[in-house]
Amino acid sequence: MVSSTIDHMAAITVFLAAILIFTGLFNDTIQTAVTYQLHKTLSTKASDILDTMLLTPGIPINWGQTDASPAGFGLQDPEFTQYQISPFSLMRLNYAAGSPVFYYKTGSYYSNITIGGKNFLLLSNSSVLDYPTALKLLGINNTYGFQLSMNPIVTVKVTEDSVQNANPLRLSVEAYGTGFPLANAYVTYCLVIVALNGGERGSPAFSTIYGTEFTDNQGSVTLEFDEVDRADLCYSFVAYAHLGGLVGVGYLERVSAQNQYVIPFIDNLSEGRVLIAHSYDVKYFGPPVAEVKYNATFVFLADDHTLREMPLNQSVGHVNYGDGFPYGVVNIPTNNPGILIITYKKSATEGGIVMMPWGISSLSFPVVFGGDASKQDWVATDMRQVTVGGIAYQANLALWSLEGYQVNG
Amino acid sequence: MMRTIEVLVVIIIITGAFIATSYFAVLPWPRQVSPVNLRRLSLTTLELLDSNYDLSKAAFEIDNSTMWDQLEVALSASLPPNLLYNLTVYEVGSGESAGELYRTLASISSAEDLGSTSDASSYLTASSNVTFNVTPEKIGEHAGGGTLYVLNCSDANGWWITGYTAQSLAEDLYNLLSPYFVKTVMVQDTNQLMQLLDGNKISGSSEENVQNAVIINTFGECVPMPQAYYQGNSRANEGYDATAAYPYTRYCYTLGQKIRVHNWTWASIVGYPFYYVSNTAVFQNEQNSYGIYGMRMTSQGGVRAFLQGLDNQTYRYDSSGVTSDVGVVTLTTETLDACNYYGIYPSSYQTSTRALSTSILSAYHLSVGLDVFNQNGNYLPGAVYEHVFSGSSDTTGSILALGLTRTPDIRLTGLSLLAYYQPRLYRSEYTAYGTSRLVVLQLGLVGGS
Numbered sequence: 001m002v003s004s005t006i007d008h009m010a011a012i013t014v015f016l017a018a019i020l021i022f023t024g025l026f027n028d029t030i031q032t033a034v035t036y037q038l039h040k041t042l043s044t045k046a047s048d049i050l051d052t053m054l055l056t057p058g059i060p061i062n063w064g065q066t067d068a069s070p071a072g073f074g075l076q077d078p079e080f081t082q083y084q085i086s087p088f089s090l091m092r093l094n095y096a097a098g099s100p101v102f103y104y105k106t107g108s109y110y111s112n113i114t115i116g117g118k119n120f121l122l123l124s125n126s127s128v129l130d131y132p133t134a135l136k137l138l139g140i141n142n143t144y145g146f147q148l149s150m151n152p153i154v155t156v157k158v159t160e161d162s163v164q165n166a167n168p169l170r171l172s173v174e175a176y177g178t179g180f181p182l183a184n185a186y187v188t189y190c191l192v193i194v195a196l197n198g199g200e201r202g203s204p205a206f207s208t209i210y211g212t213e214f215t216d217n218q219g220s221v222t223l224e225f226d227e228v229d230r231a232d233l234c235y236s237f238v239a240y241a242h243l244g245g246l247v248g249v250g251y252l253e254r255v256s257a258q259n260q261y262v263i264p265f266i267d268n269l270s271e272g273r274v275l276i277a278h279s280y281d282v283k284y285f286g287p288p289v290a291e292v293k294y295n296a297t298f299v300f301l302a303d304d305h306t307l308r309e310m311p312l313n314q315s316v317g318h319v320n321y322g323d324g325f326p327y328g329v330v331n332i333p334t335n336n337p338g339i340l341i342i343t344y345k346k347s348a349t350e351g352g353i354v355m356m357p358w359g360i361s362s363l364s365f366p367v368v369f370g371g372d373a374s375k376q377d378w379v380a381t382d383m384r385q386v387t388v389g390g391i392a393y394q395a396n397l398a399l400w401s402l403e404g405y406q407v408n409g
Numbered sequence: 410m411m412r413t414i415e416v417l418v419v420i421i422i423i424t425g426a427f428i429a430t431s432y433f434a435v436l437p438w439p440r441q442v443s444p445v446n447l448r449r450l451s452l453t454t455l456e457l458l459d460s461n462y463d464l465s466k467a468a469f470e471i472d473n474s475t476m477w478d479q480l481e482v483a484l485s486a487s488l489p490p491n492l493l494y495n496l497t498v499y500e501v502g503s504g505e506s507a508g509e510l511y512r513t514l515a516s517i518s519s520a521e522d523l524g525s526t527s528d529a530s531s532y533l534t535a536s537s538n539v540t541f542n543v544t545p546e547k548i549g550e551h552a553g554g555g556t557l558y559v560l561n562c563s564d565a566n567g568w569w570i571t572g573y574t575a576q577s578l579a580e581d582l583y584n585l586l587s588p589y590f591v592k593t594v595m596v597q598d599t600n601q602l603m604q605l606l607d608g609n610k611i612s613g614s615s616e617e618n619v620q621n622a623v624i625i626n627t628f629g630e631c632v633p634m635p636q637a638y639y640q641g642n643s644r645a646n647e648g649y650d651a652t653a654a655y656p657y658t659r660y661c662y663t664l665g666q667k668i669r670v671h672n673w674t675w676a677s678i679v680g681y682p683f684y685y686v687s688n689t690a691v692f693q694n695e696q697n698s699y700g701i702y703g704m705r706m707t708s709q710g711g712v713r714a715f716l717q718g719l720d721n722q723t724y725r726y727d728s729s730g731v732t733s734d735v736g737v738v739t740l741t742t743e744t745l746d747a748c749n750y751y752g753i754y755p756s757s758y759q760t761s762t763r764a765l766s767t768s769i770l771s772a773y774h775l776s777v778g779l780d781v782f783n784q785n786g787n788y789l790p791g792a793v794y795e796h797v798f799s800g801s802s803d804t805t806g807s808i809l810a811l812g813l814t815r816t817p818d819i820r821l822t823g824l825s826l827l828a829y830y831q832p833r834l835y836r837s838e839y840t841a842y843g844t845s846r847l848v849v850l851q852l853g854l855v856g857g858s
Contacts, residue, residue: 011412018420047446083453177486244483245458311739333742385453
């Protein structure tokens with residue numbers, strides 16, 4: 001009788017211990033299955049959301065060219081089909097990687113994409129679409145987080161000849177894709193040369209040179225410009241490389257006035273109004289302060305792949321630092337993407353040139369929009385090849401869940 | 410003891426079950442759980458390569474090694490380095506015979522084996538020869554009119570068309586604009602012009618419609634004049650005013666009246682409109698004060714008289730100037746947009762030395778239907794003016810005046826008319842046997858097998 005009782009007690013104890021251990025072990029297996037399901041769902045969701053973004057123009061369809069808040073989020077160019085993206089809708093996305101710039105003369109902050117020293121895209125925060133709003137418009141608020149990045153596929157690298165200040169100017173243009181050079185690519189280019197003296201009302205004048213060339217088997221070509229024959233001559237150079245449907249942009253400037261220059265702020269997208277500010281109003285470099293005179297023009301890539309200049313009204317003016325000196329204003333009179341080129345002059349011997357893309361693609365600026373993917377446990381990614389204003393881009397979406405294991409497809 | 414053994418047996422069974430479950434429920438590695446959507450990536454890559462129709466061209470020129478080299482470079486440059494590819498072009502068969510539906514024509518590949526985790530997309534390319542067609546909407550086809558008259562009078566001389574003849578300009582304009590009109594008629598001499606002014610058809614075509622037509626004067630600052638309007642001839646009272654410093658200014662008044670009556674759009678391609686009249690027969694011994702025979706000056710009163718006729722005012726000789734030299738002018742946004750839409754690209758900078766004053770708008774009941782160039786102060790370098798009587802909403806005659814300096818660029822005339830009437834372009838595609846080829850792009854991940 002006693003041995004039977006001991007047998008029962010030992011058996012029950014061992015059984016209960018075994019059940020506890022196996023429950024834990026099976027729980028791990030079940031969690032593994034749930035995790036698998038979650039990740040698979042997230043991957044599918046990433047693909048769906050990326051297509052939703054890229055294959056719908058949003059509501060209204062032209063929201064990228066207005067200052068109005070959209071009622072639906074989408075980036076497709078309303079004038080095209082397939083994966084052709086609006087360069088203006090992308091321009092309205094709050095650039096995650098840039099610190100906003102405050103301009104005290106308007107009392108506003110501006111979303112900031114600045115590439116290199118003198119290439120700006122500063123858009124008023126009142127026009128910018130922020131990440132939380134995009135989440136709501138996509139219907140994934142508190143459910144998923146994402147980061148959308150758009151990067152040009154083709155890199156066009158422009159460098160001056162290794163012999164600095166060579167006479168005449170020699171520019172080397174290298175075009176390559178993701179690790180592969182664009183051999184025998186068709187290159188169209190525009191060189192804007194600044195003449196510090198000679199413009200209206202003391203402003204700088206400029207002349208433009210257009211041309212075409214082909215790259216060699218290494219994807220590079222060297223261009224020579226007799227017109228730039230002095231080291232103090234300022235210029236900007238923009239080149240487009242074309243090959244088999246791939247188009248990329250590269251650019252380079254030479255300036256002689258480093259600290260005192262002009263900064264363009266896009267103040268009103270609908271009207272194409274751009275404010276021209278003195279650099280000291282944004283960042284004070286110390287005395288002396290000099291007035292800066294400017295002369296603006298606009299170039300765009302025509303359907304035949306050549307660059308064309310579009311004249312601007314009231315393109316000439318001057319700005320200075322501090323109160324009592326108003327900013328200048330130019331209006332871009334087109335809804336086609338292009339480049340606002342502003343030549344400036346600090347003194348008879350110092351000046352330079354700044355460029356601003358009108359539409360993100362004109363200078364192949366990158367876009368990073370959304371949250372921080374590096375802080376997430378598991379991120380699903382997907383990519384598409386797209387064209388933005390005719391320029392080849394790669395769209396990458398990183399998506400993560402905000403609801404852990406409770407997310408269902 | 411028996412119970413303990415039974416429990417141990419149960420534990421062994423459960424352990425076996427756990428091992429079996431764990432073996433089959435292993436979490437796959439990330440590439441399998443969350444793969445890049447290779448199918449969509451390959452489709453978008455194909456669309457990208459064909460964004461300028463380069464892929465379509467290559468698919469139909471498989472023997473063109475240069476083109477295929479470029480395609481291979483573009484494909485390699487557009488894909489991430491960890492992706493392998495195989496691109497194959499297939500001929501699409503008709504399916505009616507017993508042969509293959511798809512026949513391989515060409516293929517390029519970056520590796521012999523793409524592994525097991527590959528995916529593919531197909532893309533149908535179309536031949537550039539036969540697949541795309543643009544059909545312009547005909548101006549005026551739904552609202553009456555639709556006839557373009559191009560003055561090509563053999564018995565008149567032109568002025569400020571330096572380097573061209575009116576006839577060569579007329580031919581170019583015919584080629585440029587005739588696709589956009591229901592009927593295009595060349596007015597071959599001033600007799601035909603007189604028939605036209607009387608409201609009669611001159612081609613015999615049922616498609617010709619005199620009312621609401623467009624007339625392009627290719628003679629620059631000069632306008633052809635039928636002989637009947639010459640001094641002493643049958644219609645001299647409508648073409649000759651002996652009291653005026655420039656007697657044939659009266660003919661311009663008659664022209665203005667005709668344009669109002671027939672609701673024409675008159676296009677002046679360069680310079681000062683109606684500054685001279687020309688007929689090489691009746692003016693054979695007279696010249697325009699610059700030594701060009703067959704022509705008489707009407708001077709600045711010509712356009713005044715024309716506008717008086719257009720506005721149905723009483724004719725009164727008025728020689729007061731109405732233009733100004735405004736220098737360099739620029740195309741408006743509307744016109745620049747039309748450049749891209751219609752594929753006509755004149756320079757956006759032009760020089761205007763004969764810009765018309767805005768004062769004519771109120772003086773002659775005109776409104777601007779289209780600004781071709783940006784206004785400069787109180788002067789319009791180029792515009793389409795519509796005549797609308799007070800209290801009416803109907804247009805009764807229009808004039809396109811391009812007050813540019815010589816030599817004329819007729820692309821500006823064509824562009825101005827197209828930007829004003831805005832005929833749509835209908836693009837269509839055809840698919841037929843032999844005009845389509847299938848391109849399949851298969852992508853695989855490096856080490857994916």
